Amino acid sequence: MLKNLTFDLILTDLKAQTHKKCFREIAHALADEAGLDPAVLTRLFIYKEKRQTSAIGQGVAILDLQSVRVSQPLLVLAVLDHTVDFSAPDEKPVDLVAAILSPLTDGAVHLQRISGVSRLLRDQALCQSLREAKDRDTLRLLLMAPDKRLYAA
Numbered sequence: 001m002l003k004n005l006t007f008d009l010i011l012t013d014l015k016a017q018t019h020k021k022c023f024r025e026i027a028h029a030l031a032d033e034a035g036l037d038p039a040v041l042t043r044l045f046i047y048k049e050k051r052q053t054s055a056i057g058q059g060v061a062i063l064d065l066q067s068v069r070v071s072q073p074l075l076v077l078a079v080l081d082h083t084v085d086f087s088a089p090d091e092k093p094v095d096l097v098a099a100i101l102s103p104l105t106d107g108a109v110h111l112q113r114i115s116g117v118s119r120l121l122r123d124q125a126l127c128q129s130l131r132e133a134k135d136r137d138t139l140r141l142l143l144m145a146p147d148k149r150l151y152a153a
Contacts, residue, residue, distance in 0.1 A: 005116040007098075007143055009033055010136050011078040019061075019086045019094070020046060026063065026078055026099050033074055034101060041065070045099075054097075055088030059131075060121045063099040064114050066106065073113065074101040079130060079139065096127055 011029055016022035020042075027041035044065055048054070054061040076099040083093030098117045102110040121127060126142065133139045 005075070005113070005120065007075045007077045007140075009074065009076040010139050010143075011076065012133075012136055012139065013081040014078045014097075015081050016084060019049065019084055022078070022080065022084055022094075022097060023049070023063070026076060026097065029078075030074060030076055030099060030101055034070060036067075036069060041101075049086075053087050053089070055086035055094055056118060056121070057088055057090040057092065058122070058124060058127065059083065059088075059092050059095050060127060061086050061088075061094045061097045062114060062117055062121070063097065064102075064110070065100070066102045066104045066110055068104045070101055070103045073103065073106065073110075075099070075113065075117065076101075077130075077139070077143070079133070096121060096130060 009029055014025050016025055023045035024042045027045060028038040031038035031041055045063055054063045056062055078097045080095045083095045086094040098121060100113050100117060102113060129142050130139060133142060
């Protein structure tokens with residue numbers, strides 16, 4: 001199991017009217033960090049979404065991709081400025097989106113990242129706090145392991 005689940009990039013007030021525009025914005029932010037073409041990332045997100053929704057319910061979606069062009073894993077959390085329809089199983093619109101980008105060779109570790117992010121974002125109290133947070137620093141503090149929050153404060 002992964003001991004440290006750290007989001008490399010946190011996006012606040014992401015403006016997108018559709019899930020495709022949301023993918024585009026996240027892809028642009030990820031592309032800068034990963035050195036990848038944002039148009040390619042956007043197309044990959046859309047392709048995966050056509051096969052199966054990334055929405056897991058309760059206003060949360062988790063995008064995940066593995067690629068040979070990725071040299072190190074990247075995790076992104078985006079808080080949307082309003083809800084967007086992702087065709088979630090519970091029919092609730094999404095306003096929290098996590099994106100996990102991993103090297104193709106990560107295999108089981110990639111699945112552990114997805115599992116860890118999913119477990120984290122199933123905590124409704126945490127998700128509500130993330131939605132209400134006003135800035136990146138507050139979001140980062142909320143995402144820290146409880147034992148590390150004391151040192152950061």
